[in-house]
Structures are given as C-alpha cells and as structure tokens.
Amino acid sequence: MLAENIFLKIINKEIPARIVHEDEHCLAFQDIHPQAPVHILIIPRKEIRTHADITEADRAMLGHLHLVAARVAQEQGLTAGYRLVVNCGQGGGQAVPHLHVHLLGGRAMSWPPG
Ligand code: 5GP
Numbered sequence: 001m002l003a004e005n006i007f008l009k010i011i012n013k014e015i016p017a018r019i020v021h022e023d024e025h026c027l028a029f030q031d032i033h034p035q036a037p038v039h040i041l042i043i044p045r046k047e048i049r050t051h052a053d054i055t056e057a058d059r060a061m062l063g064h065l066h067l068v069a070a071r072v073a074q075e076q077g078l079t080a081g082y083r084l085v086v087n088c089g090q091g092g093g094q095a096v097p098h099l100h101v102h103l104l105g106g107r108a109m110s111w112p113p114g
Contacts, residue, residue, distance in 0.1 A: 037106025
C-alpha cells in the first residue's frame with residue numbers, strides 16, 4: 001500500500017516545503033531527502049494517484065509539468081543535463097500516492113537506475 005498523500009498537505013500549505021515554482025496547475029519544491037545536489041519534485045495540483053491514472057483530460061497539464069521541469073532545470077543551472085523520473089505504483093518504487101516528476105541533477109547519472 002502507498003503511504004498517505006503528504007503532497008496534498010504541501011499543496012494546501014498545511015506543511016512547509018521549499019517551493020521553487022508555483023502556478024495554477026502545479027508546484028515544484030525541493031525533495032526532503034535529496035538523491036542528487038538538485039532534487040526537485042514537480043506535482044500537479046490535481047489529485048492524480050499514479051501515472052497509470054492519467055487520462056486524456058490531463059494532456060495539457062502533463063505537458064505543462066514538463067515545461068516547468070525544463071524551466072526549473074535551467075534556473076537551477078543544470079546545463080550539463082538532468083534526469084526526470086516518474087515512479088509508478090509499488091513495483092515502480094512510488095511511495096507518495098500523488099503523481100510527481102523527480103528532477104535530478106548536479107551529478108553524473110548512471111544507467112540502469114536501481
Ligand atoms: P516516490 O518514491 O513516491 O517517487 O518519491 C517521493 C519523494 O517524496 C521522495 O523522494 C521523498 O524524499 C519525497 N518526500 C516524501 N515526503 C516529503 C515531504 O514531506 N516533503 C518533501 N519536500 N518531500 C517529501
């Protein structure tokens with residue numbers, strides 16, 4: 001079972017987060033346990049549990065998340081490149097049941113991921 005949706009509390013400003021971008025569709029904030037010098041989570045305001053739950057109605061919002069990720073990556077100075085990750089479901093390593101894109105950078109990335 002996935003844990004509770006702590007990101008809703010961040011969206012609703014019930015718990016603090018180091019927010020680097022916020023607009024009507026999404027928030028981007030620093031991960032509490034960074035796995036790289038830059039580790040930012042980009043999340044939609046809309047409650048979507050996993051990547052497997054996206055629908056046609058989410059098309060524009062999903063594109064927006066990517067545009068925000070690219071803009072934040074630029075703002076963070078990730079000129080050497082970066083990695084975007086979406087973990088989906090328990091088997092995909094997802095812990096928080098609210099769709100999110102990890103933006104990781106500032107170090108060399110290896111492949112395959114763990
Ligand atoms: P997942 O494993 O679900 O793809 O990633 C969830 C991410 O959320 C993890 O990298 C974890 O460190 C981060 N995280 C969990 N709880 C909090 C929190 O309360 N605040 C912030 N900023 N990040 C969190």
